[in-house]
Amino acid sequence: MIATATATMTTTATTTVTTTVTTIATTTATIAATAVGSVDTPCRRSTATQRGHALPPQYRDRGHYVTDYRSYRLREPPRGYRWVRADNDFVLVAITTGLIADIVINSQ
DSSP: OHHHHHHHHHHHHHHHHHHHHHHHHHHHHHHHHTOTTOSSOTTTOOGGGSTTSBOOGGGOSGGGEESOGGGGTOOOOOTTEEEEEETTEEEEEETTTOBEEEEEOOOO
């Protein structure tokens, strides 16, 4: 009788913990997906314009380079990087690799 009660309590406790962890994970994912101004959320950005990914080819020409970054209140790009305008956002890109290091969402 005691062994059966202990097994039932263990199963109930495990189920409760699993349910709680699943609920927390779901809530966290929901909050992350709806975060305002979040750059890396799938609902805000496609994979092509996420940090760590390569800049899409349509933004690699000189017409998209931002040379007057101060007028847009952007910080000076580190050596080896440049600011690129992608639609209404500004993307900090590594010159040699084309990888996106940072994204500033334009709120205008």
